[in-house]
Amino acid sequence: MNLSVNLGGIHMKNPVTVASGTFGYGQEYAGLVDLKKLGAITVKGIRLSPWAGNPLPRHVEVPGGMINAIGLQGPGVDGFIRDDLPFLQKRRVPVIVNIWGTSQEEYVEVAARLSDAPGITGIELNVSCPNVKKGGHTFGQNPRTLARLVSAVRKATTLPLLTKLAPNVPDIRVYVKAVQEAGSDAISLINTIPAMAIDIERRKPILANRSGGLSGLGIHPVAVKLVWDAAEVATVPLLAMGGIFEPEQAIEFLAAGATAVAVGTANFIDPSTPVRVIDGIANYLKRHKMRTPAEIRIPR
Ligand SMILES: Cc1cc2nc3c(=O)[nH]c(=O)nc-3n(C[C@H](O)[C@H](O)[C@H](O)COP(=O)(O)O)c2cc1C
Structure with missing residues (x-):
């Protein structure tokens, strides 16, 4: 049996990473999980400044998950390189850095600075953020803006580049085609789904930001459908996430056409979930007499 996968140039010893924003910068979970067992560590989103x-x-x-509006708190790219990267470099696990910005120029600058730092394996673009210069619409919701962003970042780095797609679009295939043509080496999906909860006694939105993003078990079937649709047109590997709590949900993503998977919200409840998912995939392969995770994929 060989659990290793190649995610657009990122060589992972197994197909399981953690979802950005649910595992800090790795160090926070080091006492709870054997980090070197992970296929890769994906860190919380980084922008130019703290x-x-x-x-x-x-x-x-x-019910079924959580809504968050953390608002992408972070130390900025230089703070990350100075304070968090040295720890990650010593772990001998691929490091995927999730980045964001409020302008194309900011993404490019962050990608360029990360490319000059040693020990980073790949960059994941979080495009579910407002494009401040262009009226505040998110980068991820206009295929042309998104393609421009991906090709600009592509020129700024030789590191493997993943683009993380937003789920709330009419046809995910349009976005898959746009980013792969613009030079993305792999595609992550899905980010959280816009959501809101109201305190009916106080008659006020519960979150200070009013709305946020839904994650967790409840979004899993939505994510499976989006991964299935994305796989129809994808020529680059897919990294699937959304409500993986047990190995079964990860295997479902691999069946739908994903090359690798990421565990997110489940890390807050049981930090051993990613390792349990790795073991569960291995057991499944054994039971079905398969040799690689790619064999799980349903033929079309
Ligand atoms: C608290 C929290 C913070 C997150 N922060 C980020 C982030 O910084 N960048 C990003 O691309 N996605 C972020 N996400 C989205 C997750 O990476 C993931 O795409 C989503 O939660 C779906 O997976 P899950 O249902 O397994 O959590 C965050 C999610 C949560 C719950």
């Missing part, structure tokens, strides 16, 4: 995120409360549990 960022405080949104006011509290910024997350709430709801």
Whole structure:
């Protein structure tokens, strides 16, 4: 049996990473999980300068998952390189850095600075952020803006580049085609789904930001459908995420056409989930007399 996969140039010893924003910068989970067992570590989103995120409360549990509006709090690219990267470099696990910005120029600058730092394996673009210069619409919701962003970042780095797609679009295939043609080496999906919860006694939105993004078990079937549709047109590997709590959900993504998977919200409940998912995939392969995760994929 060979669990290793190649995610657009990122060589992972097994197909399981963690979803950005649910595993800090790795160090926070080091006492709870054997980090070297992971196929890769994907860190929380980084922008050019340090960022405080949104006011509290910024997350709430709801039936089937949670809604968060953390607002991408982070130390900025230089703070990450100085304070967090040295720890990750020593772990001998591929490091995927999730980045964001409020302009194309900012993404390009962050990607360029990360490319000059040693020990980073890949860059994942979070495109579910407002394009401030262009009226505040998110980069991920206009295929032309998105393609421009991906090709600009592509020129700024030789590192493997993943683009993380937003789920709330009319046809995911349009976005898959746009980013792969623009030079993305792999595609991550899905980011959280826009959502809101209201305190009916106080008659106020629960989150200070009013709305946020839904994640967790409840979004899993939505993500499976989007991965299935994306796989129809994808010529680059897919990294699937959305409500993986047990190995079964990860295997479902591999069946739908993903090359690798990421565990997100489940890390807050049981940090051993990614390792349990790796073992579960291995057991499944054994039971079905398969040799590689790619064999799980359903033929079309
Ligand atoms: C608290 C929290 C913070 C997140 N932060 C980021 C982030 O910084 N960048 C990003 O691309 N996605 C971020 N996400 C989205 C996750 O990476 C993932 O795409 C989503 O939660 C779906 O997976 P899950 O249902 O397994 O959590 C965040 C999700 C949560 C719950």
